[in-house]
Amino acid sequence: MQQPSSASSAGPTSVRGVTTLGVIVLAVASWMFVQRPSDGPMADLDQAPAGSNASDSSRFRSDAWFLPDDDRLGFVEIPAGPFAMGSDRDADLEAFENEWWGPGRLPGTVDLPTFSIGRYEVTVAQFAAYRRSTGVRVEADGPPGSPDHPVTTVSWPEALAYCRWLDTALRDWPDTPTELRRLLDDGWRVTLPSEAEWEKAARGPDGRIFPWGNEPRRDRANFDGTITNPVGTIACPECPFGLSDMSGNVWEWTRSPYLPYPFDPSASGIDLEADALWVMRGGHFGDSARYVRAAVRGGADPGARRSFIGFRVALSRF
Numbered sequence: 451m452q453q454p455s456s457a458s459s460a461g462p463t464s465v466r467g468v469t470t471l472g473v474i475v476l477a478v479a480s481w482m483f484v485q486r487p488s489d490g491p492m493a494d495l496d497q498a499p500a501g502s503n504a505s506d507s508s509r510f511r512s513d514a515w516f517l518p519d520d521d522r523l524g525f526v527e528i529p530a531g532p533f534a535m536g537s538d539r540d541a542d543l544e545a546f547e548n549e550w551w552g553p554g555r556l557p558g559t560v561d562l563p564t565f566s567i568g569r570y571e572v573t574v575a576q577f578a579a580y581r582r583s584t585g586v587r588v589e590a591d592g593p594p595g596s597p598d599h600p601v602t603t604v605s606w607p608e609a610l611a612y613c614r615w616l617d618t619a620l621r622d623w624p625d626t627p628t629e630l631r632r633l634l635d636d637g638w639r640v641t642l643p644s645e646a647e648w649e650k651a652a653r654g655p656d657g658r659i660f661p662w663g664n665e666p667r668r669d670r671a672n673f674d675g676t677i678t679n680p681v682g683t684i685a686c687p688e689c690p691f692g693l694s695d696m697s698g699n700v701w702e703w704t705r706s707p708y709l710p711y712p713f714d715p716s717a718s719g720i721d722l723e724a725d726a727l728w729v730m731r732g733g734h735f736g737d738s739a740r741y742v743r744a745a746v747r748g749g750a751d752p753g754a755r756r757s758f759i760g761f762r763v764a765l766s767r768f
Contacts, residue, residue, distance in 0.1 A: 509682065510598070515583075515619065516575040518568075521627055523620075525566040525765050526651075526691055532561040533650045534657035535713055537745045542659050549745045551711045557657060557745075558712050560646050566633075567643055567651045568762040570681035570694050571600035571702065572612065580612050583619070589755060598680040600700045600760040606728050606752035609642060609703045609761040616640045616763065633765060642705040643764035645729040645747065646713050652697070652732070653744035654690030661696045662688040666739035673698035673742045675735045697742035700760035701730040701750075708749035726752060734758035 510516045511523075518524030537545035539555035551558035575597035577590050588608050592599040604612075617640035620626045626634070643651065652661050662670045670686050672679045672695065682694040689696065707717055708727035727749035733742035736758065740746075750759065 510573075510575065514623075514625070515579040515616070516573065516597070518570060520569075522566070522630060523627060524569045525630065525763075526569050526693060527564065527566045528562075528647070528651050528691055530562060530564040531655060532559050533653070533655040534558075535560045535646055535649055535745075536711060537659075537743075538657070541657075542743070542745070544659075544740045544743060545745065546747075548710070548747050560650070560713055560715075562646060562650055563767065565643070565647050565767070566765040567647065567691075567693065568764065569692065571700060571760050571762045572609075573598050573681055574601045577601040577604070577612060580615050584615060586611070591757075593677060596678075596680070599678045600681055600695070602678070602700055602757050602760050603755040604703075604760060605755050606703050606750070610705070612761075613641045613763055630765070633767075636767070638765050638767045640763055640765055642703055642761060643766070644715065645704045645706040645731060646715065647764055647766065648696075648702065648704050648731045649744060651691055651693055656690075659743050659745070661690070661693070661744055662686050666742075671695070671697035671699070671742055672735045673733060673737050673739060678735050696732055696744070698733055698737065699735055700732070700758055701734050701748055702732045703750075703759065703761040704729045704731055708747070728752050730759060 509519055511519045514523060534557045536551050536557035537549035538557055539545055539550060545555075550556065574590075574592035578597075580586070581588070581590075588604075590601050590604045590608065592601055617634070620630060620640065621634055653659075658664055660666060660670070666673075668674065670684060670688070672684060675698075678699055679695075681699070684694070686694065686696075706713075706729040708729050709717055730748040730750050731746070733746060733748075
């Protein structure tokens with residue numbers, strides 16, 4: 451099997467290869483919902499007392515499952531309105547065919563309601579707090595000594611399970627910030643972002659190629675490298691909503707099934723008896739600049755666990 455260039459820096463993998471559409475397909479033998487925990491940093495964090503500070507960073511709260519220490523626990527509001535989704539072949543010569551909305555090789559326009567998305571990718575420490583709280587035994591990890599790195603080797607169902615747990619935890623916690631509690635009481639839910647939500651959060655309404663602009667910049671994202679960074683290591687002052695690592699670091703699961711454009715916001719599932727794929731976005735630390743553009747669409751088997759796949763949370767009303 452051909453090794454895709456996008457994974458070449460990540461070492462040997464079971465990636466099936468990049469098609470002419472630019473889709474990265476990750477094959478696994480089974481869904482593997484429940485596994486033994488690793489012997490790496492997650493195992494150490496799982497033994498930590500519930501109130502201990504497993505994260506060394508003052509950016510996170512040890513009394514709130516190591517969520518970001520701000521007024522909304524890291525949930526950043528993305529305002530309602532339209533944005534350009536996908537790529538214009540004439541404006542972005544690196545675009546893959548699956549980024550176009552038709553024979554005109556143009557992007558489409560999607561009008562989204564207000565939603566919120568995590569400022570950072572979910573970290574090793576945050577996922578360990580979930581494991582301690584629930585007793586669930588799943589395979590998830592990160593580099594040794596890395597509580598603030600993005601958690602990786604998490605399957606799509608496991609990422610959704612974390613979101614459901616966090617949703618319940620915030621509803622039950624007496625110290626949930628007032629604004630978050632209001633949204634949760636009003637029918638909003640913690641979940642994975644849709645791929646449209648992810649892309650709008652990454653690039654804003656103006657159709658820029660990367661979150662910071664139209665040219666690749668190694669000082670704005672972790673790509674062409676060898677390992678993940680702690681989340682938020684690289685500042686991106688030009689990024690439209692103050693989010694970190696929307697390009698590179700790790701691929702991020704979304705809640706959207708992998709389907710051809712145009713994007714259908716009502717599509718909530720696919721035939722799991724078929725070759726079911728779920729969209730992941732953003733590229734990873736070992737990818738070249740082409741694969742960390744804001745419009746790139748990856749597709750992965752829901753049971754896939756790889757050292758370059760993680761996720762971030764969203765708060766949406768649906």
